[in-house]
Amino acid sequence: MTNYDTIIVGGGPAGLTAAIYSARARLNTLLIEKTYPGGLMMISEHIENYPGFPSGVSGPELCVAMKDQVEKFGAKIEMAEISSIDLTGTNKLISTTAGDFSAKTVILAMGAKPRRLGVPGEKECQGRGVSYCATCDGPFFKGKKIAVVGGGDTAVEDSCYLTKFADDVTIIHRRDKFRAAKMLQERVLANPRIQVLWDSVVEEIHGNPDVDRLIVRNLMTGSRSELKVDGVFVLIGQEPDTEFIGSQVILDDFGYILTDTEMRTNIPGVFAAGDVRQKTFRQIVTACADGAIAANSAEKYVEAVEAGELVAAVPETGLIQDIIGEIPSPISDSTILDATKE
Numbered sequence: 001m002t003n004y005d006t007i008i009v010g011g012g013p014a015g016l017t018a019a020i021y022s023a024r025a026r027l028n029t030l031l032i033e034k035t036y037p038g039g040l041m042m043i044s045e046h047i048e049n050y051p052g053f054p055s056g057v058s059g060p061e062l063c064v065a066m067k068d069q070v071e072k073f074g075a076k077i078e079m080a081e082i083s084s085i086d087l088t089g090t091n092k093l094i095s096t097t098a099g100d101f102s103a104k105t106v107i108l109a110m111g112a113k114p115r116r117l118g119v120p121g122e123k124e125c126q127g128r129g130v131s132y133c134a135t136c137d138g139p140f141f142k143g144k145k146i147a148v149v150g151g152g153d154t155a156v157e158d159s160c161y162l163t164k165f166a167d168d169v170t171i172i173h174r175r176d177k178f179r180a181a182k183m184l185q186e187r188v189l190a191n192p193r194i195q196v197l198w199d200s201v202v203e204e205i206h207g208n209p210d211v212d213r214l215i216v217r218n219l220m221t222g223s224r225s226e227l228k229v230d231g232v233f234v235l236i237g238q239e240p241d242t243e244f245i246g247s248q249v250i251l252d253d254f255g256y257i258l259t260d261t262e263m264r265t266n267i268p269g270v271f272a273a274g275d276v277r278q279k280t281f282r283q284i285v286t287a288c289a290d291g292a293i294a295a296n297s298a299e300k301y302v303e304a305v306e307a308g309e310l311v312a313a314v315p316e317t318g319l320i321q322d323i324i325g326e327i328p329s330p331i332s333d334s335t336i337l338d339a340t341k342e
């Protein structure tokens, strides 16, 4: 079994940044990625809001640059599936399709996948008018006509945000009322640029190659109609990739990992970074920031253990859920409940 100071699970921007910081801190570092390094950046055609690229940068280009930087500082990247993980002991044990590994610290950076509609045309038009992120892609729809699918906090709040760019926003929601917070509902219903198609679902997305229309079905009447749009934002929730860690680490009700501000979880030596943890703003730059903080915390942990110091567990009350209290999360209860019905 190969032993490391730090094993990072997940090679998106959070994991790659953690690997850069960890390797530069002279920690013997392994990054395990199950598909390809880069995570969701790989499916982001054009990134305009990552600092340092005034003309924007393609997602795949940023993936390669971050991966090269990781390898330059000597971290090892292993492409493997994890079959079991034991985070509870002083030595963390990870079995994968590429062999067994152990480490003093683990940084969990598995991200969260956006939920898809699963309708014809969605996959083909992704990045060509089909989007899963209003903050990321909203500015590309200046003066355009768009649709938003969903009825939770994220869909409703982001519809208002999208009117900063689009002239016309149609929310398509399968129920006859929103699940979003009352205040958000009032704001959206009062916005003259937003209309709502209640009791309706998207059945097809068309475009050649860019989205130009949707086929929408009214669930009450069964009638199908065509909606001409330049883009559609699918905002029906996300799924964090945390099932395989079971109950070892404390998760919130939706499967996101709870951490404190130093990215520590409830288990000493186990940290989490990026979209996989409970937080309010999921972007590349915030994932990178989390990764840097997690690696710094891992470094301090290794130093403390090597100095023979005892490292106490973070008390449950110190984890982020208790700190943020009532602040609404974009991945709120209402969004998820709605998503399961879409």
Ligand SMILES: Cc1cc2nc3c(=O)[nH]c(=O)nc-3n(C[C@H](O)[C@H](O)[C@H](O)COP(=O)(O)OP(=O)(O)OC[C@H]3O[C@@H](n4cnc5c(N)ncnc54)[C@H](O)[C@@H]3O)c2cc1C
Pocket (backbone or CB within 6 Å): 009, 010, 011, 012, 013, 014, 015, 032, 033, 034, 035, 036, 037, 038, 039, 040, 041, 043, 044, 046, 047, 048, 049, 050, 080, 081, 082, 109, 110, 111, 112, 113, 114, 131, 132, 133, 136, 137, 241, 244, 273, 274, 275, 276, 282, 283, 284, 285, 287
């Ligand atoms: C279509 C789209 C466009 C976006 N555009 C932008 C943008 O323009 N600007 C911006 O700032 N943000 C954008 N975002 C958001 C941004 O991509 C995410 O916030 C960011 O990628 C999160 O980084 P992460 O490292 O936490 O997770 P991810 O990028 O999701 O990476 C997680 C990685 O972990 C791997 N993994 C998961 N489980 C395991 C496992 N068990 N074992 C090994 N590996 C595992 C995955 O394969 C993946 O590679 C966009 C998101 C989407 C969906």
